[in-house]
Amino acid sequence: GQQVMQIPQYQHVQEGEDFTTYCNSSTTLSNIQWYKQRPGGHPVFLIQLVKSGEVKKQKRLTFQFGEAKKNSSLHITATQTTDVGTYFCAGPTSGGSYIPTFGRGTSLIVHP
Amino acid sequence: NAGVTQTPKFQVLKTGQSMTLQCAQDMNHEYMSWYRQDPGMGLRLIHYSVGAGITDQGEVPNGYNVSRSTTEDFPLRLLSAAPSQTSVYFCASSYSHRANQPQHFGDGTRLSIL
Numbered sequence: 001g002q003q004v005m006q007i008p009q010y011q012h013v014q015e016g017e018d019f020t021t022y023c024n025s026s027t028t029l030s031n032i033q034w035y036k037q038r039p040g041g042h043p044v045f046l047i048q049l050v051k052s053g054e055v056k057k058q059k060r061l062t063f064q065f066g067e068a069k070k071n072s073s074l075h076i077t078a079t080q081t082t083d084v085g086t087y088f089c090a091g092p093t094s095g096g097s098y099i100p101t102f103g104r105g106t107s108l109i110v111h112p
Numbered sequence: 113n114a115g116v117t118q119t120p121k122f123q124v125l126k127t128g129q130s131m132t133l134q135c136a137q138d139m140n141h142e143y144m145s146w147y148r149q150d151p152g153m154g155l156r157l158i159h160y161s162v163g164a165g166i167t168d169q170g171e172v173p174n175g176y177n178v179s180r181s182t183t184e185d186f187p188l189r190l191l192s193a194a195p196s197q198t199s200v201y202f203c204a205s206s207y208s209h210r211a212n213q214p215q216h217f218g219d220g221t222r223l224s225i226l
Contacts, residue, residue: 009152031212042202043155043216088154090215098209099145101171104154 003027004091005101009083014111019076021106023089032072033100034063035088043088114138118203118218122225125193125225131186133221135203141216143209144186148172155202161186162209193225
């Protein structure tokens with residue numbers, strides 16, 4: 001089964017509202033990656049977090065890696081219609097390899 | 113630079129037919145993988161390869177075969193198609209499985225089994 005659990009599955013927001021998706025693991029992750037998939041498209045790599053407590057920003061997107069390296073979040077400030085899509089987190093499979101296992105994703109729907 | 117190329121983009125099969133989904137990358141990536149994406153299920157790993165001549169099973173390998181005779185190509189074979197294999201299939205590659213590397217995805221193959 002999935003190593004990483006992602007919530008919520010769907011999120012409807014009005015344009016301009018904030019959005020957050022969460023990724024949780026029962027085991028410590030060596031790293032976590034985030035991807036975005038536009039409707040009808042393919043997943044595109046956004047960012048990778050490696051260090052405990054790490055915070056990275058990309059314009060309106062803020063990515064955090066928990067202190068225990070078991071959880072991560074993606075926060076979007078003041079959503080725009082261009083943010084529509086599904087956001088996936090991915091962590092390495094257990095056993096120490098770097099082969100990624102993806103969460104089920106959070107689909108963001110932005111209403112204008 | 114083409115990246116990861118998947119063919120075909122769309123395919124309709126009848127139950128019991130066989131077919132091969134093609135995947136090629138021109139980035140000299142060591143690691144390649146196949147995922148299937150179903151509504152609400154995210155991306156599930158079917159098979160992966162850490163280099164030419166080496167393949168291994170992922171989370172949902174039943175009904176699929178792979179081979180990796182060259183670094184560039186990683187075809188996925190459906191031996192006897194079943195309606196449960198109706199899905200969107202993505203091929204992905206990365207520089208190496210031995211380090212944290214971003215995955216590069218192809219555009220996907222949308223497969224319907226009747």
